[in-house]
Structures are given as C-alpha cells and as structure tokens.
Amino acid sequence: MGSLKKRSVNLAGHATSLALEPEFWAALDGIAKQDAISIAALIQRIDVGRGERPLASACRVYALERAGA
Template identity: 65%
Template structure:
C-alpha cells in the first residue's frame, strides 16, 4: 500500500485499522479540530453513519465533503 498511512482505532469496542492517503488524514484532522472533536470521536461518528459502505470510503467521502464546505 504505497502512499497510504494506516492508523489503528477502537470503534464500537472493536479494534480496526484504516489506511488512507496522508492528504485525507490531514483533512479529517482539520475537520475534527474545526468541530472540537478528537480524531477518534470523528472516526466514530463516520463509522456510525457509514451504512454498508467500507470505512475507508466513508472517511474519504467525509473528508471530501468537509473540503468542499459541506
């Protein structure tokens, strides 16, 4: 996975990891800061609302929405 940065998380009581490009992590960190959340809390919110979508895809879409002002 060249270019991807993997982070380990505890979501809903289960350990998991997410691999995203550093640019997406930077946007997610900015969103968390803007919303006064920890990155873990933001990831939990994304996980809760992702439906059947893979977590990495949901994270990328959440980062894109934030970058577009949504």
C-alpha cells in the same frame, strides 16, 4: 497522492486499522480540530453513518463533502 498510512482506532470497543492517504488524514485531522473532537470520535461519527460503504471510503467521502467538493 502518497502511499497509504495506517492508524489504529477503537470503534464500538473493537480495535480497527484504517489506511488512508496522508492528505485524507490531514483533512480529517483538520475537521476533528474544527469540531473540537478527537480523530477517534470523528471516525466513530463517520462509522455510524456510513451504511454499507467501507470505512476508508466513507472517510474519504466525508472529507470531500466537508471540503465542499
């Protein structure tokens, strides 16, 4: 996997920066497209259900779960 790429997203009215490997961003972009929502909406969905897990970890796990891993 490559180096981390940062993106800014707005979660609950607060700007947040999220760093993931490009491969995970590609997977999340594909999921958002498949679900016909924005990447921000997808990350908000993940954020709501992540519990105590860090957001970046929750995004990676979500991408893997959706991939059927």
